[in-house]
Amino acid sequence: FLLLSLYFPALLLLLCPLWDVSQSLPVTGKGPMTDSCVFYAKTLLSNITDVLTQNQLFTGIDCTKQNVELNMNTNTASVCAPGDSTCSGFTPSQFSQELCLTNIGEDLRYYYQFLAAQPDPDSFLGPTVLLSLKELMENCFSWSLPADSALKKASADHPSTYDERLSLCKVLKGFHVRTITINRAIGFIHSGEDTN
Ligand SMILES: *[C@@H]1O[C@H](CO)[C@@H](O)[C@H](O)[C@H]1NC(C)=O
Numbered sequence: 001f002l003l004l005s006l007y008f009p010a011l012l013l014l015l016c017p018l019w020d021v022s023q024s025l026p027v028t029g030k031g032p033m034t035d036s037c038v039f040y041a042k043t044l045l046s047n048i049t050d051v052l053t054q055n056q057l058f059t060g061i062d063c064t065k066q067n068v069e070l071n072m073n074t075n076t077a078s079v080c081a082p083g084d085s086t087c088s089g090f091t092p093s094q095f096s097q098e099l100c101l102t103n104i105g106e107d108l109r110y111y112y113q114f115l116a117a118q119p120d121p122d123s124f125l126g127p128t129v130l131l132s133l134k135e136l137m138e139n140c141f142s143w144s145l146p147a148d149s150a151l152k153k154a155s156a157d158h159p160s161t162y163d164e165r166l167s168l169c170k171v172l173k174g175f176h177v178r179t180i181t182i183n184r185a186i187g188f189i190h191s192g193e194d195t196n
Pocket residue numbers: 042043044046047050127128132
């Protein structure tokens with residue numbers, strides 16, 4: 001009986017498919033989610049919401065009618081759900097902060113690389129979403145940007161094509177949804193740190 005109760009949580013971890021870490025790269029959080037991390041995440045969300053209303057970015061496209069395209073390379077929604085019952089048997093104390101932060105870090109990096117490569121001749125993205133994204137990554141996810149200048153040069157300042165605008169719309173909508181999840185997770189981790 002003792003053995004069983006010792007190994008039962010580990011067994012659940014093995015059996016529960018949501019906890020698959022095989023895709024994760026070692027990008028761990030810097031440490032505590034501070035007040036400023038909560039602030040940076042909120043700023044990012046509000047900048048994304050704002051940029052989605054900039055019709056000039058989506059000329060010829062009704063962005064509100066497009067599908068949401070989520071980053072499917074991470075498991076943020078499932079691993080960052082505290083006390084979620086999708087994976088029965090898990091209590092909030094078994095929520096893996098590290099796994100959640102690793103997935104968020106990968107999301108942020110994915111969206112940074114995507115957005116930095118978009119044509120942005122009128123600077124709709126650079127001083128808004130990209131800037132707040134960079135601040136969140138650098139201050140809360142130990143991320144530095146070695147290839148910053150290279151990335152900037154790669155994004156030619158040519159006017160965007162229809163396909164580029166369509167893709168930008170869908171990906172930004174996905175980023176918006178994901179950033180709501182990220183805000184909840186960072187808020188949850190932040191509040192947990194307050195009570196510990
Ligand atoms: C980004 O969002 C923050 C918070 O709402 C706002 O203060 C800031 O002006 C926004 N940045 C830009 C450039 O829109």
